[in-house]
Amino acid sequence: MSNKLIGEMGLHTKISNIFAARNIITAKDALSMTEFELMELLDVGMKEIRLAIALISEATSPPCQSARSLLEKKVENEHLLGHLPTHLKGLDETLCGGIPFGVLTELVGPPGIGKSQFCMKLALSASFPVAYGGLDGRVIYIDVESKFSSRRVIEMGVKSFPEVFHLKGMAQEMAGRILVLRPTSLANFTESIQELKDSILQNQVKLLVIDSMTALLSGENKPGAQRQPQLGWHISFLKSLAEFSRIPIVVTNQVRSQNRDETSQYSFQAKLKDGFQEHTKTYDSHLVAALGINWAHAVTIRLVLEAKSGQRIIKVAKSPMSPPLAFPFHITSAGISLLSDNGTELKGPGINTIHARGHSDMINFHGDCS
Amino acid sequence: MEAWRLPLSSSIRGKLISAGYTSLPSISSVSSSDLARDVNITEEEAFEILRLAKQSSGSSSCNGSRSLINGAKNAWDMLHEEDSLPRITTSCSDLDSILGGGISCRDVTEIGGVPGIGKTQIGIQLSVNVQIPRECGGLGGKAIYIDTEGSFMVERALQIAEACVEDMEEYTGYMHKHFQANQVQMKPKDILDNIFYFRVCSYTEQIALVNHLDKFISENKDVKVVIVDSITFHFRQDFDDLVQRTRVLSEMALKFMKLAKKFSLAVVLLNQVTTKYTEGSFQLALALGDSWSHSCTNRVILYWNGDERYAYIDKSPSLPSASASYTVTSRGLRNSSSSSKRVKMM
Numbered sequence: 001m002s003n004k005l006i007g008e009m010g011l012h013t014k015i016s017n018i019f020a021a022r023n024i025i026t027a028k029d030a031l032s033m034t035e036f037e038l039m040e041l042l043d044v045g046m047k048e049i050r051l052a053i054a055l056i057s058e059a060t061s062p063p064c065q066s067a068r069s070l071l072e073k074k075v076e077n078e079h080l081l082g083h084l085p086t087h088l089k090g091l092d093e094t095l096c097g098g099i100p101f102g103v104l105t106e107l108v109g110p111p112g113i114g115k116s117q118f119c120m121k122l123a124l125s126a127s128f129p130v131a132y133g134g135l136d137g138r139v140i141y142i143d144v145e146s147k148f149s150s151r152r153v154i155e156m157g158v159k160s161f162p163e164v165f166h167l168k169g170m171a172q173e174m175a176g177r178i179l180v181l182r183p184t185s186l187a188n189f190t191e192s193i194q195e196l197k198d199s200i201l202q203n204q205v206k207l208l209v210i211d212s213m214t215a216l217l218s219g220e221n222k223p224g225a226q227r228q229p230q231l232g233w234h235i236s237f238l239k240s241l242a243e244f245s246r247i248p249i250v251v252t253n254q255v256r257s258q259n260r261d262e263t264s265q266y267s268f269q270a271k272l273k274d275g276f277q278e279h280t281k282t283y284d285s286h287l288v289a290a291l292g293i294n295w296a297h298a299v300t301i302r303l304v305l306e307a308k309s310g311q312r313i314i315k316v317a318k319s320p321m322s323p324p325l326a327f328p329f330h331i332t333s334a335g336i337s338l339l340s341d342n343g344t345e346l347k348g349p350g351i352n353t354i355h356a357r358g359h360s361d362m363i364n365f366h367g368d369c370s
Numbered sequence: 371m372e373a374w375r376l377p378l379s380s381s382i383r384g385k386l387i388s389a390g391y392t393s394l395p396s397i398s399s400v401s402s403s404d405l406a407r408d409v410n411i412t413e414e415e416a417f418e419i420l421r422l423a424k425q426s427s428g429s430s431s432c433n434g435s436r437s438l439i440n441g442a443k444n445a446w447d448m449l450h451e452e453d454s455l456p457r458i459t460t461s462c463s464d465l466d467s468i469l470g471g472g473i474s475c476r477d478v479t480e481i482g483g484v485p486g487i488g489k490t491q492i493g494i495q496l497s498v499n500v501q502i503p504r505e506c507g508g509l510g511g512k513a514i515y516i517d518t519e520g521s522f523m524v525e526r527a528l529q530i531a532e533a534c535v536e537d538m539e540e541y542t543g544y545m546h547k548h549f550q551a552n553q554v555q556m557k558p559k560d561i562l563d564n565i566f567y568f569r570v571c572s573y574t575e576q577i578a579l580v581n582h583l584d585k586f587i588s589e590n591k592d593v594k595v596v597i598v599d600s601i602t603f604h605f606r607q608d609f610d611d612l613v614q615r616t617r618v619l620s621e622m623a624l625k626f627m628k629l630a631k632k633f634s635l636a637v638v639l640l641n642q643v644t645t646k647y648t649e650g651s652f653q654l655a656l657a658l659g660d661s662w663s664h665s666c667t668n669r670v671i672l673y674w675n676g677d678e679r680y681a682y683i684d685k686s687p688s689l690p691s692a693s694a695s696y697t698v699t700s701r702g703l704r705n706s707s708s709s710s711k712r713v714k715m716m
Contacts, residue, residue: 028574031581032614034621039379045418046377057581062569064586067515068562070524096525103520232607240571243520266654266673268682268691294606296485297642300521318486321526323700348677352486 006030009059015052018042027060077246084126084207084248085133086118087160088329090341091314094322095301099248104238104298108253108289109305110356113312114331115252116147118305119209121335122250124157126207127177132164137206139178140196142189144215148180159334186216193237200245208241212252214290231291235298251299255287255354287354306355316343317351324351376422385409386419397423452688456509458500458595458636460492461534462703464694465681474668475509475594475636478626480601482641482656483672488679488698489640490521492672493597495703496638497565498527498534500595503556506538511594511635512564514583518576518603522567531561533701566593573604577618580625587633594635596626601639602657616661623665639666678706 004027006019022041024030030038030053039049074082083097092098099105099122107115123141128134141148154175158165165171183189199205210216217231242249289296289304296302302318314336315326325343329336372393376383389409391397397405397419406416425440457472466472473479473496483489497515502508515522535558542555566586570576587593609615626637646655656663656671663669669685675695682693695706 027578028572031574031577032618034617036377037617039377043379043381045379045382053581054585057578058585060575060578061582062571062575062579065567066563067522067524067527067565067567068559070567071528071559071562074524100523236604236607239520243569266671266682267648268671268684269673269675293485293643293645297600298519298603299485300519300523302486320490320521320523321529349674350677 003028004060006056009056011052011055015044015048018044019052027056030056031060082246084122084135086122087125087133088327088336088338090325090327090338090343091316093341094316094325094343095319096321099250100301101248102243102246103248103300104242105248105250105301105303106253106289106299107250107303107305108255109354110255110287110307113305113307113356114329114336115305116211117152117331118336119211119250119252120148120153121156121160123178123207123209124153124174127174128161128164132161135206137177137204139207139209140205141178141180142192142208142210143180143182144189144210144212146182147211150175153178155333156335159332183216189216190234193241197241197244200241200247205245206247208247208249210238210249210251212254213295214252214254217291231295235295239298253295254290255356256290258286258288287356289352289354302352304352304354306353308355314338315346315351326351376419376426378419378422382409382411382415382419385411394423394426456594458496458509459502459507460696460703461495461499462694462696462705464705465696465703468681468683468689468692468694469670470689473595473636473638476630476634477667478623478630478637478639478665479668479670480639480641480656480666481670481672482643484643484654484674487672487674488696488703489672490599491526491698491703493599493638493640494522494527494530496595496636497597498530498561498702500636501556501561501564502534502538506541509594510592512566512590512592514566514568514587514593514596516568516570516576516579516596516598518570518598518600520569521599524562527562527565528558529700530702531558534558534561566590570604573608573618576604577622580622583625583629584632587629587635591633593633595638596629596635597638597640599640600642602642606642606657612659616659619658619662620665623662627667 006025006027006029007016009016009027011019019025019030019042024038024042033041035046035049035053038044038053039046042049082101083092083095083099084101085092085098086095107118109115119141123139125133126135126137126139128136130136154165154171157171157174165174181192183192196205196208200208238249238251289302296318299318300320301316304315304317306313306315312329312331313326314329316322316324324346326346327341327343328339330339331337378386386397386409391400391405391409400408400420402413402416402420405411405419406413409416411419455474455476457466457470457474459466459472460469481489481492493515497513500509500511500513503510535556538556568579570579583596587596605615605619609618626639629635630637642657643654644657645652647653648655654673656669663685666685667687668683668689671682671684673680673682675693678695679697680693680695683689683691696703697706698704
């Protein structure tokens with residue numbers, strides 16, 4: 001929309017030519033300047049500028065829909081009401097059906113907690129026929145750290161859906177729908193996802209998994225401040241890709257230690273003398289999600305996986321439709337399964353903290369986990 | 371006032387000044403045909419210049435108007451207006467009370483906070499609450515929801531709408547004697563019908579939409595709230611030239627203010643958070659920079675205090691700084707359950 005040509009918007013020829021003469025060809029060029037600046041540049045009166053901008057704006061504006069028609073479209077068009085079931089009953093209930101279409105869902109947690117296992121299971125479910133709660137489509141799995149194991153995926157399939165997998169040729173077909181990409185660099189990855197944009201709809205791709213986003217960016221070795229603009233482009237692109245093609249995009253993220261000078265306070269909080277002030281910088285929660293606060297704003301759903309006193313927990317840390325629930329889980333040969341479908345509600349910012357205590361003994365499930 | 375301040379194209383301005391018309395009185399004392407001949411421009415252009423000059427100098431002696439300055443209102447009249455301003459409730463009475471009754475119409479309010487604190491929730495709650503009919507103490511208006519990030523989940527809006535309808539039914543049931551028998555009840559899907567949703571995918575579209583809103587709202591006069599979720603997203607990453615960004619943002623803020631005043635509606639801008647190095651340490655601050663923080667009339671910051679969500683009035687021309695707690699429930703925004711005095715005044 002922003003690249004719409006001014007020449008085709010039905011403006012008066014005279015003013016259209018003036019715009020073109022000053023190299024203002026697309027709507028983006030025109031709207032990136034203030035009205036005063038345009039007036040100076042084009043040597044045209046304020047009234048004409050306003051008229052021209054009004055026309056350009058009307059042509060470039062996105063269309064209006066009522067929220068009701070949004071809902072009706074969802075019900076009509078989307079399988080399973082626009083959610084990919086995770087087959088974890090408690091989690092699916094909380095998320096109103098599963099991983100939602102059209103938005104970014106993030107899985108964050110310490111190494112070895114089960115993020116890749118979760119992703120592999122999701123990839124498998126998406127490839128299933130609709131009758132078994134799947135999306136009957138292809139899956140693109142971007143495996144940056146070489147954690148994808150086809151043997152493991154088939155094992156999960158056999159153990160969790162034996163009736164499907166024992167059918168002749170099913171395993172081959174299901175596994176055949178999962179396309180694994182191993183980008184060697186960020187540039188490589190960027191190229192691949194740009195290509196994807198066009199081919200997603202044509203090729204029935206129903207899920208995109210990026211495991212992990214952090215690994216892609218950390219390979220670039222640029223100082224912290226430089227990271228933001230790079231990530232910015234990817235964030236916008238992934239979000240628009242998700243929305244445009246109405247597929248779920250699942251991204252995994254790693255953790256890092258909190259810097260000593262990091263804070264979660266505003267300047268006015270020091271002045272407010274509420275009795276409840278407590279510094280959240282306890283030694284327990286010294287881990288935070290990587291990729292920064294901008295990324296944290298951009299994801300729609302954030303699932304935190306952590307380990308506390310030897311117990312693995314999955315928490316719904318950010319979700320516009322769910323209360324902040326935590327579920328204990330464990331990993332079996334059939335993949336991740338919840339130990340209890342009734343989550344405990346965690347009030348407060350604690351839902352965002354990531355623990356890794358008592359965790360080191362749990363890594364190396366099955367030997368081929370990360 | 372000098373002639374070079376007039377909003378004219380630079381070549382006309384250049385001609386005016388080189389012909390010797392550097393101040394407004396010199397322009398107003400001449401007729402349009404003389405001006406045209408002197409400065410070597412067309413009659414229409416001369417007429418336009420005279421009109422602009424008259425407007426700027428504010429002299430209304432020729433129309434015999436009583437006011438000293440065109441367009442000014444005296445403070446007493448404004449007081450009456452301010453008091454009778456409708457406000458949109460947030461469904462959380464503590465929050466409403468620090469806001470002076472709710473989000474005020476005719477004002478631009480900025481609400482910012484960390485991810486997950488409830489900004490989108492407040493946005494959706496307001497777009498539902500603006501529709502509460504006048505009989506129940508609301509505005510009976512419609513909402514425009516401008517979504518720049520894709521965070522609007524329509525299922526959540528439906529949940530909140532259903533809860534609102536239930537609350538209204540309870541209220542009307544209680545006040546039953548005041549209502550006629552054939553009162554039409556709002557249904558949740560009707561509420562969704564009155565939320566005009568725009569999905570913006572780039573800052574160009576965002577600017578275009580803001581420009582277009584004037585026309586859209588003139589055609590849909592019962593829109594009483596415009597929510598932008600979030601104002602930051604596209605400007606944070608796609609704009610390379612920060613100085614240009616500041617200029618464009620200020621212009622956008624002015625346009626929002628004009629919309630708010632012209633149509634008497636509330637504009638709510640949701641903002642994200644960034645870290646800033648001040649006073650020797652890193653602190654959280656709302657995004658988009660210091661210049662932007664001047665642009666909005668009211669500013670509310672949502673933050674965590676212990677285990678509870680709080681809202682703090684950071685900037686307001688008439689409300690004292692105060693904070694109040696709120697919670698997000700499956701029915702929407704509500705008071706937090708702890709009933710002890712929550713509203714802390716500075």
